[in-house]
Amino acid sequence: MAQNIVYGLFVGGIYGIAAVGLALAFGVMNVLNIAHGELLMFGGYISFWLFSLLGIDPFVSLIICIPALFLIGLLLDRLVYRHVARLRGEAKIKNSLLISFGLVLILQNVAIRLFTADERTTQVSYIGQGINLFGIALPYTRLMGLVIALVTILALHLFLQRTDSGKAIRATAEDWEAAELSGINVPRVYMLTFALGAALAGIAGTLVSVTSSVAPSIGLDWTLKALIVVVLAGTGSIIGAFPAGLLLGLVEALSSIFISASYREVVGLVIFLLVLLIRPQGLFGSREAA
Amino acid sequence: MLHIEKVAAAYGDVQALWDVSLDVQVNEIVVLIGPNGAGKTTLMRTIAGLHRPRSGRILFEGTALHTVAAHQIVERGIILVPEGRRLFEGMTVLENLQLGAYTRRAKQQRDKTLRHVLDIFPLLAERRHDRASSLSGGQQQMLAIGRALMGLPRLLMLDEPSLGLAPLIVRHIFEIVKSIKEEGVTVLLVEQNARRALELAHRAYILEQGRIVGTGSGSDLLHNDEVREAYLGYAPVTARTLT
Ligand SMILES: Nc1ncnc2c1ncn2[C@@H]1O[C@H](COP(=O)(O)OP(=O)(O)OP(=O)(O)O)[C@@H](O)[C@H]1O
Ligand SMILES: [Mg+2]
Numbered sequence: 001m002a003q004n005i006v007y008g009l010f011v012g013g014i015y016g017i018a019a020v021g022l023a024l025a026f027g028v029m030n031v032l033n034i035a036h037g038e039l040l041m042f043g044g045y046i047s048f049w050l051f052s053l054l055g056i057d058p059f060v061s062l063i064i065c066i067p068a069l070f071l072i073g074l075l076l077d078r079l080v081y082r083h084v085a086r087l088r089g090e091a092k093i094k095n096s097l098l099i100s101f102g103l104v105l106i107l108q109n110v111a112i113r114l115f116t117a118d119e120r121t122t123q124v125s126y127i128g129q130g131i132n133l134f135g136i137a138l139p140y141t142r143l144m145g146l147v148i149a150l151v152t153i154l155a156l157h158l159f160l161q162r163t164d165s166g167k168a169i170r171a172t173a174e175d176w177e178a179a180e181l182s183g184i185n186v187p188r189v190y191m192l193t194f195a196l197g198a199a200l201a202g203i204a205g206t207l208v209s210v211t212s213s214v215a216p217s218i219g220l221d222w223t224l225k226a227l228i229v230v231v232l233a234g235t236g237s238i239i240g241a242f243p244a245g246l247l248l249g250l251v252e253a254l255s256s257i258f259i260s261a262s263y264r265e266v267v268g269l270v271i272f273l274l275v276l277l278i279r280p281q282g283l284f285g286s287r288e289a290a
Numbered sequence: 291m292l293h294i295e296k297v298a299a300a301y302g303d304v305q306a307l308w309d310v311s312l313d314v315q316v317n318e319i320v321v322l323i324g325p326n327g328a329g330k331t332t333l334m335r336t337i338a339g340l341h342r343p344r345s346g347r348i349l350f351e352g353t354a355l356h357t358v359a360a361h362q363i364v365e366r367g368i369i370l371v372p373e374g375r376r377l378f379e380g381m382t383v384l385e386n387l388q389l390g391a392y393t394r395r396a397k398q399q400r401d402k403t404l405r406h407v408l409d410i411f412p413l414l415a416e417r418r419h420d421r422a423s424s425l426s427g428g429q430q431q432m433l434a435i436g437r438a439l440m441g442l443p444r445l446l447m448l449d450e451p452s453l454g455l456a457p458l459i460v461r462h463i464f465e466i467v468k469s470i471k472e473e474g475v476t477v478l479l480v481e482q483n484a485r486r487a488l489e490l491a492h493r494a495y496i497l498e499q500g501r502i503v504g505t506g507s508g509s510d511l512l513h514n515d516e517v518r519e520a521y522l523g524y525a526p527v528t529a530r531t532l533t
Contacts (some may be wrong), residue, residue: 044527162387164397164403167388167389171389175377177360180339180340180359180360181340181360181364181372181376181436182364182390182441183361183365183391183441184389184392185359186361
């Protein structure tokens with residue numbers, strides 16, 4: 001039981017990081033990036049290859065993975081999302097869905113060509129080792145993953161609350177026209193936001209490659225998971241997606257004890273529907289944001 | 291300073307402005323009045339760069355604005371206090387003010403400008419750590435003006451700053467507009483509150499159904515019969531043409 005809960009939190013931390021990345025683009029740009037899971041998948045591969053070819057520990061190679069995904073994010077914004085973000089209202093959501101879905105197919109195929117369809121796990125030497133606390137196994141890889149998730153969220157929180165760029169992101173999320181009228185370069189804010197979201201996907205991908213496995217096809221599952229968490233948190237809430245991710249991890253873990261492990265995935269979808277029906281503004285969203 | 295030449299603007303197929311020409315000279319208060327739906331907001335938004343004109347030109351000190359992004363127009367010193375205030379409601383009073391000084395030009399003097407703005411609006415100083423959404427309507431309007439002042443405007447545009455506010459607060463806001471002008475800021479003011487606005491104005495324009503139908507000095511218009519009838523409530527509104 002306790003072991004399940006702890007594992008639920010470990011997994012939930014990854015959900016949280018993946019979801020906050022999606023929530024950034026959605027909350028600030030009103031763009032739903034279905035290809036978020038593919039960015040996560042690429043992050044996972046970067047960490048896998050840096051480890052298997054060069055022997056770099058995945059938690060160390062984050063210093064390469066994060067900027068790499070950030071750059072990919074900048075590029076995607078330049079090439080694709082900037083043009084979507086310019087649209088208004090319904091056209092924007094529709095186009096962002098269609099375009100990012102196309103991107104899913106492209107990125108998946110690129111991944112198959114480059115990496116083959118095999119499942120890969122970053123098998124560090126200390127995999128399986130860990131601490132035993134009152135009979136609860138705490139593997140080092142999972143512990144490190146959770147620590148990195150927490151540090152990432154704290155850093156993002158401080159960035160959004162304290163820095164001028166972070167405040168510009170929050171202002172743009174609230175009212176992009178008022179942001180422009182304050183002299184904020186909104187297309188630039190969008191670019192930064194999207195790149196940050198991609199960098200978070202990179203971190204999540206690294207954690208996935210260490211604690212489970214990556215394959216070219218994992219993207220959509222992760223996008224769906226992140227989307228459930230974003231809805232759970234409330235679409236106006238960016239940082240709130242993290243605790244919501246932890247919560248989903250926990251609920252999944254408990255459901256595999258009390259119901260059955262095979263219903264784990266279904267539980268998330270049921271929560272998704274329940275939240276939409278009962279509390280559409282989400283757990284942390286304000287009423288207007290919904 | 292600001293020269294608007296034959297500007298037309300539309301929302302899709304619906305044209306909102308026809309051949310609007312208007313000038314603002316340095317250190318004037320120019321007032322724009324007109325009934326609901328006349329296109330006043332559309333004109334303000336077009337000058338500010340949030341809406342692109344379909345034809346015509348907008349020049350600020352001789353350089354074109356109508357091809358420039360809204361945030362760059364702010365950088366040049368043209369700042370709009372938009373209709374409905376449009377504060378960042380989830381953020382604090384202080385954050386709203388800081389965001390007003392986002393351009394490179396304004397950021398360099400941010401702390402100094404902040405002290406100045408808080409002197410003008412001592413109420414905002416008291417509530418600086420509160421969320422903007424917790425302010426009263428009058429305080430919110432002051433914050434909207436304060437945020438615009440943080441950007442160091444040379445031309446300040448205000449779109450119906452008195453809308454929905456109590457008379458006492460309206461008077462206060464008009465006094466502030468006047469003192470802003472006395473600090474050397476040029477003002478372009480949209481108002482439904484025509485009498486007060488015209489009393490303040492050096493010059494005024496009347497916009498009806500997307501067209502400029504009249505212009506003159508503030509006091510001329512205050513004493514113009516047709517204006518008195520239509521905007522100052524001296525007689526029932528009748529059909530009229532103004533030149
Ligand atoms: N977003 C929009 N889409 C379509 N039409 C619009 C839009 N905004 C304004 N209009 C139309 O353009 C015309 C001018 O509107 P505008 O808001 O500029 O008038 P206004 O003079 O500011 O009115 P008010 O005194 O009510 O603020 C109106 O006929 C209005 O219906
Ligand atoms: Mg208006």
